[in-house]
Amino acid sequence: MPQTKKSDTHTHPISFELLAPYNESVALTGNWDDWKPIPMKKDAHGIWRVEVPLADGDYEYRFQVVSKSYFAAGETVSVADPKAVEFTLDSHENAVIRVRDGQRTVVNYQWQHDDKPLPPNEQLIIYELHVGDFNVGTDTAGTFARVIEKLDYLVDLGINAIELMPVNEFPGHHSWGYSLRSIYAVENSYGTPDELAQLVDECHARGIRVIHDAVYNHMENEAPLTKIDYSYWFYEENPDESGLHFGPKFNYEHYDENLKTFPARDHVGQAMRLWISEFHMDGIRFDCTRALKYYDLLRWLSEEARKGEGFKPFYTIAEHIPQDATIAGVDGPMDAAWHDNFYHQLTAVILGNNLNSDDVVRVLDVRQDGFASPYNTIHYLNNHDQERTMFLLATTAGLSEELAFRRAKLGATLLLTAPGIPMLWMGEEFGQVGDKSLDPRPLQWDLLSNEPHQGLFQHYKHLIALRKSLPALHSDSFEVILKDEPHGVIGYKRWDNAGGVVLVVANIKPEFAGDFVVDNAALEDGIWRELVYGYDVAVTGGRLVDSLSESEAKIYVRS
DSSP states (O other), X not given: OOOOOOSOSOEEXXXXXXXXXXXXXXXXXEGGGTTOOEEOEEOTTSEEEEEXXXXXXXXXXXXXXXXXXXXXXXXXXXXXXXXXXOBOSSOTTOEEEEEXXXXXXXXXXXXXXXXXXXXXXXXXXXXXXXXXXXXXXXXXXXXXXXXXXXHHHHHHHTOOEEEEXXXXXXXXXXXXXXXXXXXXXXXXXXXXXXXXXXXXXXXXXXXXXXXXXXXXXXXXXXXXXXXXXXXXXXXXSOOSXXXXXXXXXXXXXXXXXXXXXXXXXXXXXXXXXXXXXXXXXXXXXXXXXXXXXXXXXXXXXXXXXXXXXXXXXXXXXXXOSSOOGGGBSSSSSBSEEEOHHHHHHHHHHHHTSXXXXXXXXXXXXXXXXXXXOGGGEEEXXXXXXXXXXXXXXXXXXXXXXXXXXXXXXXXXXXXXXXXXXXXXETTXXXXXXXXXXXXXXXXXXXXXXXXXXXXXXXXXXXXXXXXHHOGGGGSSOOEEEEEEGGGTEEEEEEEOTTSOEEEEEEEOSSSOOEEEEEOSSOOOSEXXXXXTTTEEEEEBTTBEEEEXXXXXXXXXXXX
């Protein structure tokens, strides 16, 4: 529980407010006077207000509200401030207010690295990260401070963007974060708002962008808004199919004729703008946009997010599954979307289930899969919603360690040389094992001391370095130059505006392919360098000849 800290005894009037336009009574209680109720007055806009004289310090408070919710109508309920940025760790009913220099503050952290250049969207290598499991050692839960301790590891790997799984307030001390008690407050088991700000600032110092995973479809059953006036913000009857029932669903269609406002839109829009302005987020990944449904709503959310971006690059990403390519691009409401077909097809290749080269090429060349541009797609082999590749290779495919790591390296090569924005799920780069679970699954950092895991890490690190150093690999270019269906060999060409060319040839089958020939790719004669293993190949008459083992990929550039 926050300790009341006072720099002096001089007080200032500090305002408290709560939107509850149709509730009969609201009172404020706080630890500054032993929780004695202080009546609040409602203004013409439906906001209950009161001022309390407080000295500088940290305080706890909550509201007592006569509920209008269908399950508690007429009852006095105690709720935390739904717009507070901090709740106490031991009680989700208490919000925290910090008073500094006579003013209530959101973030007291002094930003130091706002002037650091950050990578543009088309050059991102995203790392999806769960703070609670991204910890150093397995004895304690992860925190913002512990993530900071590992940022130099991410820099060494080559990551330039992290996508934080939800770090808004959720019940309990461990969760994936998709059932939220507040979309304003910072999850207190991870740290304070200032500690989150420090994490973002430390990321920016290293040229790493931070993407906020935002849940704007639903909330958790005990969220403050559900107790104040449920039907003002939520559907009493969820209109979605049963598979999309995750908790109280925001009713973005409800319009308050008296106040001339959409309550749910206002609440969500203000939360989103707060996270961009106060925590300097560089993008938003919108959870479960399939349940949000309406493109006009998603377009509004995207436009509202961009109002706070300022001069920095910003990215809006939809998790829309099953995929619908129309959600991203020039005419779509979002910049990009998770490319779910890519995941399923590449997983099938890695497991040896679907080795049809046409199917592979279709997901590598995203325009064949309906997207307007590679920049509208987020590619991945792993994410938090799916079983890990290494787990599937061991359990479903039943492969030996050697073959499993060979397949994993093949997948990594295709992921990081394909057009589109690659995303890694934390630990993928060193072969994290274990099943998918809502229970704690801390990263097994000690695996990096084992050769096959360290070898996979080095492979990812090398590929990421190539992607960042070769403009062709973060361009939107793609051309198939080889397709040998019987042997499972595919080849594709990437290039940039300055004339740089990268050639990728892969054997997607788990059998030895032998020699292959590329002779229709307009390759410049001379010495080409193979970049996975590091040897030279001569190209004569535009003809490149080399060989491939089972489940192997190679990368070539002109020396």
